[in-house]
Amino acid sequence: MTEAVLDVVDVVKRLGHGAGEVQALKGVSLSLNGGELVLLMGPSGSGKTTLLSVMGCLMTPARGTVRVRGRSIAGAGPEDLAKLRRDNIGFIFQSYHLFPTLTAEDNVRLALDVRGQRSRRTAITARESLALVGLSHKTKAFPIELSGGEQQRVAIARAIVGNASAILADEPTGALDAQNGQAIMAMLAEIARDQSRGVLVVTHDPRILPFANRIVHIEDGRVVREESGEHSREPRMLRS
């Protein structure tokens, strides 16, 4: 394992306003290190997605510290956070969130385009990224022409094309059958073999446990248990 690519310490996040306000995260601390695949598990409403949003710099916490590659994001505005995301974080979503009017190649290129990379080289880079996920033959296909598994692979290609150090995946296998789910997780595990990259996966799916280096359990806005991947059965430590 290497140093943390993402790191949150004692994070509190409240959602809603007034009488409807809920404390979604109640002092959570968690780090994502390079070279590891971490599974974040917990029941619905436990705060998994909120934690993923905070770690992904999509939300700022009410209290606590968020660090991206060791640098605190405290005081960062929306545009600063956007820059942190495009430079450091790749996202994979349960429902893929591909652009239906763009080809697979353009969907991947978009992640470079928002970084200001607009040379002809970007098309080659996008195709290389698609080749890494086994879609070199579908570069010109539109999302509607792809299966669910293929669409998720395009999303992975989009997440990794900019060499993000942290890949955050929200239920990446949630909409896929077992075979495709296993294939996607194998890809994410392969990405996490790179010591400069960490992969954090929010999931309900117990079938993907074998791919994890570490499993973090969250309940009611708190990390309640953390264990090593498939070789560990016992709780290792409590972080909050």
Add this chain to the structure above:
Amino acid sequence: MSLKFRLASRNLFHDRLRFIATIVGIVFSIVLVTVQTGLYVGFGRMVTTMIDHAPADLWVLPLGTKSFEDPSLLDDRQRFRVLAVNGVAEAASLVIGFAQWRLPGGGTTPVFIVGSELRGLGLHPWDLVAGRIDDLSIPGAVAVDESYFARLGASGIGANAEIRDQKVEVAAVTKGIRSFTTTPYAFTGLDRARTYTGISAEKASYLLVRVSPDADVDSVRRRLQENLSDVEVLTTAEFRSRSRAFWLFGTGAGAALFAGALLGIIVGTVIVAQTLYSSTKDHMDEFATLRAIGSSGRYIYMVIIWQALLSAVIGFCGAAVISAIVVKATAESALPIVVTPALTLGLFLLTVAMCVASAIAAIVQVMRIDPALVFTR
């Protein structure tokens, strides 16, 4: 092609029905604005057509004259005082006024008499298609426009009628001298014009002045104003401007045209704004995804602005085609719609401005976007 542009164009063309509705809205709006502004330009030209065709440097007019058609009178003897002013090369009387044209078969119709000396400085008919100006020297001879033949009960050269119990004969025919008042112009000699309008020989409507080539127009004008009483001395440009201002703004005609144009702009802006807003709302997940993967706000705004610009260009092209047909159809009418190259450029810029302004609502919508939305959809 940039990805931003590609995304914008695909967003725009993705929903064809909405795209067609947008373009129809822009076309309707710009055609309306074109017609209104084209009418404004055409009307502006029509109301000064007589001034434009009088070869005068200066106009001496009765004090308080609002427009060329204003039937005030001045003392014609002032012409001699005009000629005595240093720098004046030529001065000529001009008589205008309404008269009743008695049709050969009975009944009357109004005509607008324009009379001046037929030789030298004067306001003579132009674009003659039959007869000559010299033919107007025959007693009772007038020149009328062929477009008014039916109204005047005339069929061409030699047609007869009466004005104030005086015989009138069409001796020359023009083409395209239309009156914005719809009252036909009848050109004739100075004395005949006085007879037909009932103006005495000592009176005239205007004095046309031509300045010596070596004289300064403004200096001559100043000297004339000092030497004459109860008159104003205006340059041709000033008289043109005064006439135009009176008809366009004094009568409310210009305001009505502007109101129509403004209505077109408002309708177009609302239609485009509504379409861009709903398109943005439909693509909110995509914009949230863009934001989540780190795009700047500017990147997203540019996608929306591209959509607006594309709509503007396509809509303007459609409007230009329809406007060209309308312009051609009205070219021979009493009030043609005139679209100049400058007006075309102005309308294009207006279309672009309208569409970009319409994008504001969509941009405000996107500014509020929560990138964390991507996890909940």
